[in-house]
Amino acid sequence: MxxxxxxxxxxxxxxxxxxxxxxxxxxxxxxxxxxxxxxxxxxxxxxxxxxxxxxxxxxxxxxxxxxxxxxxxxxxxxxxxxxxxxxxxxxxxxxxxxxxxxxxxxxxxxxxxxxxxxxxxxxxxxxxxxxxxxxxxxxxxxxxxxxxxxxxxxxxxxxxxxxxxxxxxxxxxxxxxxxxxxxxxxxxxxxxxxxxxxxxxxxxxxxxxxxxxxxxxxxxxxxxxxxxxxxxxxxxxxxxxxxxxxxxxxxxxxxxxxxxxxxxxxxxxxxxxxxxxxxxxxxxxxxxxxxxxxxxxxxxxxxxxxxxxxxxxxxxxxxxxxxxxxxxxxxxxxxxxxxxxxxxxxxxxxxxxxxxxxxxxxxxxxxxxRCCMCFSGSGNHRVLQCSTNPAIGREIEERFAFPAWDKKKVLVIGGGIGGMQAALTAEKNGHDVTLCEKTGSLGGVLLCERKVPFKLKLEEYLRRQARFVESANIDVRLNTEVTPEYADSLKPDVIIAALGARPAKPPIPGIDGPNVIGAEELYVAPEKAGENVVILGGGLVGLELGIFMALDGRRIIVLEMMDELNLDPFGMHTMAIMNEMARLGIDLRLSTKALDITENSIVTEGPYGREELPADTVVYATGQIPLRDDAIALSGVAPEFYQIGDCLAPRNILAATKEAYAIAHDIGRRLV
Ligand SMILES: Cc1cc2nc3c(=O)[nH]c(=O)nc-3n(C[C@H](O)[C@H](O)[C@H](O)COP(=O)(O)O)c2cc1C
Missing domain, CATH: 3.20.20.70 (Aldolase class I)
Structure with missing residues (x-):
């Protein structure tokens, strides 16, 4: 049988x-x-x-x-x-x-x-x-x-x-x-x-x-x-x-x-x-x-x-x-x-x-x-790692870990990748955990990529983590903006601030025009893009967005001010991105600055001088500004305070999960 x-x-x-x-x-x-x-x-x-x-x-x-x-x-x-x-x-x-x-x-x-x-x-x-x-x-x-x-x-x-x-x-x-x-x-x-x-x-x-x-x-x-x-x-x-x-x-x-x-x-x-x-x-x-x-x-x-x-x-x-x-x-x-x-x-x-x-x-x-951070970990540092499994590389501690000896009241603020990981790890270690999220759902900013066909596993991951959080012994409070007063009213022993960041808008004439949109917003509503799309910023977000848009039939130009892309040096994912961009005919222009955005074009200056490129839509993917001040305002409320993820500095999933895991794991194990 x-x-x-x-x-x-x-x-x-x-x-x-x-x-x-x-x-x-x-x-x-x-x-x-x-x-x-x-x-x-x-x-x-x-x-x-x-x-x-x-x-x-x-x-x-x-x-x-x-x-x-x-x-x-x-x-x-x-x-x-x-x-x-x-x-x-x-x-x-x-x-x-x-x-x-x-x-x-x-x-x-x-x-x-x-x-x-x-x-x-x-x-x-x-x-x-x-x-x-x-x-x-x-x-x-x-x-x-x-x-x-x-x-x-x-x-x-x-x-x-x-x-x-x-x-x-x-x-x-x-x-x-x-x-x-x-x-x-x-x-x-x-x-x-x-x-x-x-x-x-x-x-x-x-x-x-x-x-x-x-x-x-x-x-x-x-x-x-x-x-x-x-x-x-x-x-x-x-x-x-x-x-x-x-x-x-x-x-x-x-x-x-x-x-x-x-x-x-x-x-x-x-x-x-x-x-x-x-x-x-x-x-x-x-x-x-x-x-x-x-x-x-x-x-x-x-x-x-x-x-x-x-x-x-x-x-x-x-x-x-x-x-x-x-x-x-x-x-x-x-x-x-x-x-x-x-x-x-x-x-x-x-x-x-x-x-x-x-x-x-x-x-x-x-x-x-298949973000391939495992490969880049071994290539760059000789250390195996995983974006969504922070226990990799810590197998010995994991295997012999026992719950923390000192039980704490932990307040995690922010229900994105880092916040969810911190809450799960703290709960697993026996702490009394409250997780507050200002929006109506867990998952954080990367949920915006849920329509991207090659990111479906990311969406699955976010939803799975949210499900684990919801079914764990964690007090989840959605639609809850945490002020210092609110945090104080909960009397936590530990605050973990995982507040995230907001998109940076470059100061270019025309940036507030009707044909300009932020990367996150376009990920959510790709139908807003016209036929000719110019993306400002050749980081991972901009390049992946370009691929997403090109798969959807748009003509894509990516502008990057630097003379080379700031991608992972041992980047198997970098290789894949380059391959996909070539296959889809995405035009990547390095050392190129955007000077002016008009209703249907963008003026640039690059290695070939000044050019006016057709642009029905201009997208800014020019980085994130950490919500540092909001986090720092909470730092004196509890005896222990940790700032993690994008609110410290913009970072990738790997860094966010790793530090969330490490910090939450060590709570209640200190000798003083
Ligand atoms: C970190 C890492 C190390 C690997 N090392 C080897 C190796 O030493 N020898 C080998 O034949 N394949 C190696 N591979 C390839 C895997 O065995 C496998 O063929 C490949 O990753 C495709 O399978 P997957 O999509 O399930 O990862 C390695 C893969 C990874 C991710």
Whole structure:
């Protein structure tokens, strides 16, 4: 009998000698917050253990490098050829296994993209890293990069053709790395054959033009990958599960398509235990945002590749990419598109998805909205983070947290993102919480984006948080403007001011004209825009608004006064925005000032001098002014006072939730 709502998702599956308790795997994720010794640490154990605790059937530790002298693309990757990794890796595996999940180690080698080999001193990994390395190419390439063929001017410097003896050495290192994973207690290895890394480079018809037995024909191009699998099998034994991750399609004219993907899968069929079908190539912006589907793509945008491959193979097939909804996952399994669903960012946004889905509490799942702050956290700081799950990175404190010892009366003012998070965290810690919001609903300013098709998960998040607040033991007072007197009448021990900000209106002649509107107002009423829309301000708000309006058929020009955009330097979302703007033909003008707004035009001054541009609608998206004074007026009312979110300084969702969580968590834990 199966009484579960998502029956297919919770059907156990066997691969090799391992039994997986359900069909939800946590896909490979690298963890880079390690110390200078490069060894797995307690935080890493906690990060992966948390996913297993949440009910995933398998949890994969990403980016374990099989041959560190030639294969390392970031400095802080696990080196499978370093015996000092034994205790750390064993702890990671044990942390996963003890919660009933199968621990998997991803075996990888980055080949011609081994950026760290080319430049071991490089510290920047964002779009600028490529620029920096480009600028320093030749001068600073320190190590030798190897790929299937020699390339004079590769992305990270000169690439040498991998000699046969090195090919054989690396094949052997894959086997040894697999044996090491098994020794450390992992129950599966995932061979990384996708995303443009070494195995994919050898399989690629466009990259691998070698003329010896390792390149050229399909059989020759598969030789390396098949030899790697054979070597792994030899080292782990006949029953130990081997998963291989491949790109079903590289989604790029310069890469291979699904036809080739099917041929690759057929060549691997029966030789591995799971065929894990991803997509794209890690090294190009326009395919990186397919590998990690951006918020502009629909959920499950890469399932098609797994579904096609599944028609041609008998090995169980896994799919991955932009999966957040248990009902969709269940349907994927039920309809035979794949046998397993793998979740990446969703396990960061909510590691408890499997448990919640099993309990039929799918509405409580915090769905990943693909803002990609997790990626930029690891890219910029080597720290994993999540905009809507502030407990990420604090797994140890969370796991062993007990309610605060000193119960306080907490007044939270403002029911936006920060205010709701602060109220929820304070209530969870046992405090007596009142939340006042001056409007008639919880959610705050970002509710204005609810009509934006690529922001639907943000709206869902805001509504879910509001529902949690309403069902928690929190005294919610809507339509309540909090004056110092009102606050005083409640006699709080702690005030958390999360008052927000108001839009800044730039002092340009004509700014009060009938064709001028603020970004927030236009988000709410997009029908107010004419055909030609000029947006002032190339920040995230302006650019996303431009995309929203362009999707709605408007012609868009974005004006930015600075000579470059102030976006996230390791911005996967930045890449996605740029890609979308190019696709939609949005005209972005940097170093351009608005001088005058008339009824149907705007006069600008930029690199090409003075111009008059048609503008049926001019939108200002030129920042926010924090409601600091209103907050400061409340600061003396209670013994403890905290100012968070936009009323301190304009900030993003990540910063707002993180600080709200941290501040509310620490209330009642102080020693004085
Ligand atoms: C922070 C982060 C780290 C990742 N690290 C790896 C990795 O080490 N190896 C790998 O094959 N994929 C890695 N991925 C990709 C994921 O496994 C997954 O394929 C991708 O995120 C798409 O799935 P999603 O839409 O569910 O996130 C990483 C993804 C994220 C967000």
């Amino acid at each position: 199966n009484n579960l709502k998502f029956k297919n998702l919770f059907e156990p599956i066997q691969a090799g000698n391992a039994l997986f308790r359900n069909r939800i795997f946590a896909s490979p994720e690298g963890f880079y917050n390690v110390g200078g010794d490069n060894l797995p640490n307690l935080q890493e154990v906690a990060f992966f253990e948390r996913k297993a605790l949440g009910g995933a059937a398998s949890v994969c530790v990403g980016d374990c490098i099989v041959d560190s002298p030639t294969g390392t693309h970031y400095p802080y990757l696990i080196r499978m050829d370093d015996p000092k990794t034994l205790p750390g890796l064993s702890s990671v595996a044990a942390g996963i296994n003890r919660h009933g999940a199968v621990a998997a180690a991803e075996l990888s080698h980055s080949g011609m993209y081994a950026r760290y080999v080319a430049d071991p001193d490089g510290v920047s990994y964002g779009p600028d890293a490529a620029k920096e390395i480009e600028a320093r190419r030749g001068e600073t390439q320190k190590g030798t990069l190897y790929g299937p063929v020699a390339i004079e001017n590769g992305k990270y410097g000169r690439v040498e053709e991998m000699p046969e003896e090195l090919i054989l050495h690396i094949i052997d290192k894959y086997g040894k790395a697999a044996a090491w994973a098994k020794r450390c207690g992992f129950g599966m290895v995932t061979v990384h054959g996708g995303h443009g890394w070494l195995l994919a480079q050898f399989m690629s018809p466009t990259v691998n033009t070698r003329t010896d037995r390792w390149g050229g024909t399909f059989a020759n191009r598969m030789r390396f990958t098949l030899a790697v699998i054979e070597s792994v099998r030899k080292h782990v034994g006949p029953k130990f599960p081997i998963e291989i991750r491949v790109s079903g399609s590289e989604c790029d004219p310069a890469g291979y398509d699904i036809g080739e993907g099917v041929k690759i899968a057929k060549a691997l069929d029966g030789k591995v235990d799971i065929l894990h079908v991803s997509a794209g190539n890690h090294e190009f912006d326009h395919t990186f945002i397919i590998t990690h589907p951006s918020m502009f793509l629909p959920d499950g945008s890469n399932v098609q590749f797994a579904a096609e491959i599944k028609k041609h193979v008998s090995t169980p097939v896994a799919t991955v990419g932009g999966l957040t909804d248990p009902a969709m996952m269940d349907e994927i399994i039920a309809s035979g598109k794949a046998d397993i669903v793998e979740l990446g960012r969703q396990t960061i946004a909510d590691p408890d998805l499997p448990l919640k889905a099993r309990l039929g509490k799918e509405d409580d799942v915090n769905k990943c909205m």
